[in-house]
Amino acid sequence: MDTEKLIRDVVQNVIKRLKSELPQGREVPGSGQRLDVKAEEKEGPAAVGVETIRASRREVPQRKIVCGVSVRHVHLSREHVDVLYGKDYKLQILRELYQPGTYAYKETVTIVGPKLNAIQNVRILGPLRDRTQVELAKTDCIILGIDAPVRASGDLEGSASAVLIGPKGAVYLSEGVIRANRHIHLSQEDADYFGIKDNQLVDVRVGGPKGLTFNNVQVRVSxxxxxxxxxxxxxxxxxxxxxxxxxxxxxxxxxSPIVPAMADANHTPPPIPDSSFAGEITDTNILKSMSVFTPVKGSSVFKFFAGSQPETVEGKSSPEGSGSGSSPGSRPGKILITVNDLDNYKDTGIKLGPNVILTPLARDEALARGIKIFQ
Ligand SMILES: [Zn+2]
Structure with a gap:
């Protein structure tokens, strides 16, 4: 088999396809620029390597897609608003979201998982839905101890459970907790431009120093x-x-995968030692949003998760006997000091150490109140 000829044939086919996809002189919608495939043509096939094709493809002015970052949130059913906020309570709109007809409410809920950690101030998004849906990131799931599957919105069958808490009551959600799949809401006009159909999966490239390509991005067209x-x-x-x-x-x-310089196909990476940080959450911003919620044994929240990690409920007082913010279960022996805990330290001051986490807000507030911070 003549490999060189095979490669040349493939390259020529790709060029032919590119030319048919991008007719000469066609105006790229929205760019005001005209495509010119002539320059490439003049060089002739022999001069056009794979790199040139890649380069020429990058030169094609592409429409970009704007990105919206979904922070953890819930969509509630009417029935659950009644339980959490009271019968016929009318949620107040905080602001409109980018997608027409969607908005954030002023009201929030607290979410508790089987580790009996809680995440407070989780935004409720509107409009109300037939079924309650909780959307978390993996990091949230680790904090809560919830193994939520990656799902498209609305696909809730057999998804994870959680307890939602509002000012008037709690909802025991046996399913409805998901990690939303990566998805694109695409206008009909852009779908036509890209030639993409509803429900198609695409890859999405991000530039910059932390650039990467997201796979399995579901496209919804409307x-x-x-x-x-x-x-x-x-x-x-x-x-x-x-x-x-x-x-x-x-x-x-x-x-395409990189071609290895040396033949070592059977190489397997060594296992990660136990002392690695895998799975440990160190982001103080996340810890800051965790509450000091501690359901007592025998409480209904405890019963909902009974059998998961009962030992985390008892004996949770921190070694120093103060820092009430230490999170049960996930960070044994560590003390999280938030603004709410500062009263405990107003006489003694705060002694920092490897096991003491002082949130940035608490640090500022402590300094403002004249509470001493020792290294
Ligand atoms: Zn969406």
């Missing part, structure tokens, strides 16, 4: 949508994405 990619906070943080970042839908065929 004339009602404004084009926007939704990712959770873990995906966004991994790629340094913020609301409004621009990303690019790419053709998966551009990505």
């Amino acid at each position: 004339p009602e949508f404004k084009s926007e990619m939704h990712v959770d906070t873990d995906d966004a943080n991994a790629a340094d994405l913020v609301n409004g970042s621009l990303v690019e839908i790419v053709d998966a065929s551009c990505i």
